[in-house]
Amino acid sequence: MFKILKLNQISPKGLEIFPQNQYEIASEFTHPDAILVRSATIAPDTMPASILAIARAGAGVNNIPVSVCTERGIIVFNTPGANANAVKELVLAGLVLSARGVLEGIEFVKGLQIQDPKAMSKAVEDGKKHFAGYELAGKTLGIVGLGKIGALVADMGLHLGMQVIGFDPALSVDAAWRLSNQTQRIENLPTLLSKADYISLHVPYSEATKNMINQNNIRFLKNGARLLNFSRGEIVECAAVIEALNTGKLVRYATDFPCPDLMGRTDVIMLPHIGASTEEAEEACAVMAAKQLIDFLENGNIVNSVNFPSLSLDRTSPTRIAIANKNVPKMLGQITSILADSNINVNEMLNKSRDDVAYNLIDVDTPPSDVLLAALRGIEGVINVRVVYSA
Numbered sequence: 001m002f003k004i005l006k007l008n009q010i011s012p013k014g015l016e017i018f019p020q021n022q023y024e025i026a027s028e029f030t031h032p033d034a035i036l037v038r039s040a041t042i043a044p045d046t047m048p049a050s051i052l053a054i055a056r057a058g059a060g061v062n063n064i065p066v067s068v069c070t071e072r073g074i075i076v077f078n079t080p081g082a083n084a085n086a087v088k089e090l091v092l093a094g095l096v097l098s099a100r101g102v103l104e105g106i107e108f109v110k111g112l113q114i115q116d117p118k119a120m121s122k123a124v125e126d127g128k129k130h131f132a133g134y135e136l137a138g139k140t141l142g143i144v145g146l147g148k149i150g151a152l153v154a155d156m157g158l159h160l161g162m163q164v165i166g167f168d169p170a171l172s173v174d175a176a177w178r179l180s181n182q183t184q185r186i187e188n189l190p191t192l193l194s195k196a197d198y199i200s201l202h203v204p205y206s207e208a209t210k211n212m213i214n215q216n217n218i219r220f221l222k223n224g225a226r227l228l229n230f231s232r233g234e235i236v237e238c239a240a241v242i243e244a245l246n247t248g249k250l251v252r253y254a255t256d257f258p259c260p261d262l263m264g265r266t267d268v269i270m271l272p273h274i275g276a277s278t279e280e281a282e283e284a285c286a287v288m289a290a291k292q293l294i295d296f297l298e299n300g301n302i303v304n305s306v307n308f309p310s311l312s313l314d315r316t317s318p319t320r321i322a323i324a325n326k327n328v329p330k331m332l333g334q335i336t337s338i339l340a341d342s343n344i345n346v347n348e349m350l351n352k353s354r355d356d357v358a359y360n361l362i363d364v365d366t367p368p369s370d371v372l373l374a375a376l377r378g379i380e381g382v383i384n385v386r387v388v389y390s391a
Contacts, residue, residue: 002297005032005048007040010057011279014286018294022391034293037063038285044068052386053077053296055289058276060232061306062205070307070357073324073383077292077304081148082284083276088152090275091200091230094254095141095160097269098198098226101131104266137161142196144189144212145203145231146171151178153200158182167192168203193220198228205232215240218249226252230275233257241268300361300388308359309352316348317363320388325360326381327353334379335360342372357383 004018004025014036015025025036031050035042038057044065054064055077069076097103108127114120141157143150146168157164158180166179167186186192189212193199199221203209213227214237221227227250229236238259244250245267253262254269262268276285288304295301300322301312308324325331332351339346345365352359368376368387376385 002034003029003032004293005029005035006037007035007042008038008057010036010038010289011283011286013283014057014288014290017287017290022298023294033297036289036293039063047072047074053293055079055293057282057285057289058083060205062232066307071383075296075302075305075324076307077289077296077302078306079285079288079292080304082288083278083281084148084152086278086281087149087202087230087275088156090256090271091153091228092156094200094228094230094269095136095198095226098228098252098254099136099139100133102133103269105131136198139163139197140165140195142166142186142192142199143183144168144192144199144201146176146179146183147202148178149231150200150202153202154183155180162198165192165195190217190220193217193225194222196222196225198226200228201231201235203231203235205234209235211235211237211240213237213240215243218244221249223249224251225249226254229253229255229257233259238262298388298391300386302359307354308357309354311350311352311359311361313348313350313361313363315363315390317365318390319364319367320390321360321362321364321368321376322386322388323360323362323376324383325358325379326383327356327358328381331358331379331381332360335362335376338372338375338379339364342369342375344368344372 002023004023006025006027018025032048033050033052035051035054037054041063042065051074053075054069056064057079059078059080061076061078064076066076112120112123114123137160140163143154143166146166154164154166165184165186167189212235218240221244238261241253242261245253252267256271256273256275258270262270292303295303300320302308302310303312323335347363347365349362373385376382
């Protein structure tokens with residue numbers, strides 16, 4: 001029986017995925033096998049020694065101590081793309097609100113204290129000239145980050161009649177296939193900033209993307225541009241936005257991540273981090289997280305991990321050994337030598353590495369002895385060893 005520690009309210013659609021006869025799910029456990037989380041912050045000293053994996057029902061993992069998990073061989077999963085449509089639709093709202101005087105118009109109408117219909121009509125007609133805006137069609141939409149969300153936003157921009165350009169230094173082959181050939185690839189960020197009327201950010205947060213939009217590159221912005229950040233607050237330097245707004249480089253900034261220094265500005269639209277706050281997105285994230293945990297716990301397979309390589313192996317034996325280790329030379333040879341010395345026949349084996357770590361799945365004919373497992377764990381550089389038996 002696997003024990004899943006649930007740290008947030010998780011959509012029932014996701015919890016229903018776990019077979020009741022094999023999984024126990026609760027908000028408190030002494031020795032859980034895995035953690036299922038949304039926004040709760042996990043401190044390193046609160047992670048039980050029994051934890052094998054953490055699944056985040058969402059894309060960002062800044063609430064999880066990923067580096068500590070990697071050192072301990074804990075697989076950290078996220079659910080990229082599960083909330084992509086929800087974010088895309090909010091970006092659409094951000095585009096429209098940035099282009100048109102919708103919010104100002106709403107406030108204007110709310111302030112009208114008029115009872116007579118004719119007088120109301122005249123006041124509306126007299127006032128509407130203050131809220132004129134611009135159409136999106138024909139404008140240039142620049143997308144920074146062309147993953148699942150970025151690709152959806154690109155398609156949306158094309159359907160709106162916009163010229164779409166995109167920049168992504170780490171564009172994967174899969175992501176490239178998702179892009180329309182009408183989306184023009186730009187080789188660097190300054191060039192994109194100089195060409196786009198609207199810039200939409202869709203990159204994950206990391207040290208490399210922290211303050212990606214900053215005072216050094218904000219000068220490349222096309223005068224009168226509009227910036228949308230529905231990715232991560234830390235990607236944009238608030239001071240740079242203030243400078244750009246004050247100088248007219250930016251005329252609007254729309255974000256899902258409020259910044260205290262931007263409060264009270266009429267040229268800033270701030271939403272309370274609701275990009276993925278739809279019933280459909282929460283269900284999709286929960287279902288994806290649950291399926292990833294089940295496949296890992298029952299088969300050792302890894303899909304959508306942020307700290308270990310993706311690796312899936314079809315079962316060829318009821319007994320499987322999963323080994324996480326540091327990515328150093330001669331590791332694989334040491335593992336196979338120990339198996340051979342114990343007369344363990346390997347039916348199938350798969351090994352992949354990612355940065356400083358590697359992961360192995362080994363299907364064997366017979367269950368390994370405690371002595372064999374101790375020998376594997378004793379190899380310098382091995383992080384952990386687990387035997388995964390099929391049901």
